[in-house]
Amino acid sequence: MRKALFLDRDGVVNREVGYLSRPDEVDWVPGIWELCAAARDAGFVLLIVTNQSGIARGYYSEEDFHALMRWMGEEFVAHGVELSAYYYCPHHPEHGVGEYKRECEDRKPGPGMLLRAAAEFGLDLEECWMVGDRCGDVGAANAAGVRRMFLITGTEPAPCEGSYETVDSLARVTAALRA
DSSP, X not given: OBEEEEEOTBTTTBOOOSSOOSGGGOOBOTTHHHHHHHHHHTTEEEEEEEEOHHHHTTSXXXXXXXXXXXXHHHXXXXXXXXXXXXXXXXXXXXXXXXXXXXXXXXXXXXOHHXXXXXXXXXXXXXXXXXXXXXXXXXXXXXXXXXXXXEEETTSOSSOOSSOOEEESSXXXXXXXXXX
């Protein structure tokens, strides 16, 4: 069985800009490359799990999203780390348009994306870690049985329900990986 480092995208890999859809909008979160290298060195598979309500709302297409993620994957490689896969939920139960307006087990806090990744990559979720910046990330990690959940402070105005460790930077997670 393998282990993975699950990363939320917006707010963890790149700074939150509100419905990111183009490479020229990407501003990498400080420490992301060091974190990914430490995870790789510790034997973790790198996976992104991201809600994408911008697709549901019609702000950009799934094709636009995939093009951005291909570009981001190339940037990972250029920085010496490989993103093994990404999982996304294009649905929203309230703000979705057409086929995208629906409940979905993949939408965090649902564990669907993590469970699918576990099946596809042969992951032992009890050995996996996750880094997020929203209570939905905590909920998904806890529901999937992820061993360690790190919540970056500054996004949520109140504490989240569930089990997690708060960190003020990716450097804190990198240090935990190297410990």
